[in-house]
Amino acid sequence: MKRGKRYAEAAKTVDRSVLYDAPAAISLVKQNASAKFDETIEAHIRTGCDGRHADQQIRGAVVLPHGTGKTVRILVFAKGPKADEAQAAGADYVGAEELIPKIQNEGWLDFDVVVATPDMMGVVGRLGRVLGPKGLMPNPKAGTVTMDVTKAINDIKAGKVEYRLDKTNIIHVPVGKASFAEEQLADNFQTLVDAIIKARPSTVKGAYLKSVTLASTMGPGVKLNVAKLMS
Known part of the structure; x- marks a missing residue:
């Protein structure tokens, strides 16, 4: 993969032999996030889990103390009083069956998170093929299938992020923006790491966190000392 001159210059500042x-x-x-936009800083955590086994799956959510720096658009599937509650709590879109053709046929995906009340999961399930691959399916473990739609919306707006294993057993999660203060990024990162350590499946043998890398959208990755994070 060909990298630009800016990336090459930034990469020189990172010592690959150092954790x-x-x-x-x-x-x-932060220093290497020099693009013309406010780059997102992400943590990439390689685990010792084998996601092919159900008892080694990791999935959950955590509220970052300083948020993500991103405005999140929320779609809520609910009816009746729960739909009214979602509107009042500040959901960007609220609906039920009538949204199915809009999403399925028209490809409407102008939202970042989907929340659903349990009674609507039959409806939402019909969108599995569209929402699933994009990581948008509501899930009880992530707190996005719930009767307490107000809490779900408030948490998401406050900076709740979801973490889960990808197919290669790596977790990718944003921890803030390059414009954040170093202390804010450190708080967010530590909160995420603590949540993931706590979520360790009991069946994982050997090293749980194999490597942890921080990187901005356009910058090179910086590897961390995992032993220090775990202590």
């Missing part, structure tokens, strides 16, 4: 502690890594990633 950085979190404050140094965050400082370096």
Whole structure:
């Protein structure tokens, strides 16, 4: 993959033979986020889990203390009083069956998170082929299938992020923007790491966190000292 001149210059500042502690890594990633837009800073966590086994799946959500820096558009599937509650709580879109053709046939996907009340999951299930691959299916573990739509919406707006294994057993989660203060990024990152350590499946043998890398949207990755994170 061909990289630009800016990336090559930034990559020179990262010593590939060093495992950085979190404050140094965050400082370096922020320094290298020099694009013309406010880059997102992401954590990439390679685990020792085998996601092919149901008892080694990791999926959950955590509210980052300083949010993600991103405005999140929320779609809520609900009816009656729960639909009214979702509107009042600040959901961007609220609906039921009538949204199915709009999403399925017209390809409407102007939302970042989907919340549903349990009674609507039969309806939402029909959208599995569209929402599933995009990671948009509501899930009880992530708190997005719930009767408490107000809490779900408030948490998401406050900076709730979902974490889950991808097919290669890596977790990718945003921890903020390059414009955040280093202390804010450190708080967010530590909150995420603590949640993932707590979510360790009991069946995982050997090293649980194999490697942790922080990177901005356009910048090079910086590897962290996992032993220090776990202590």
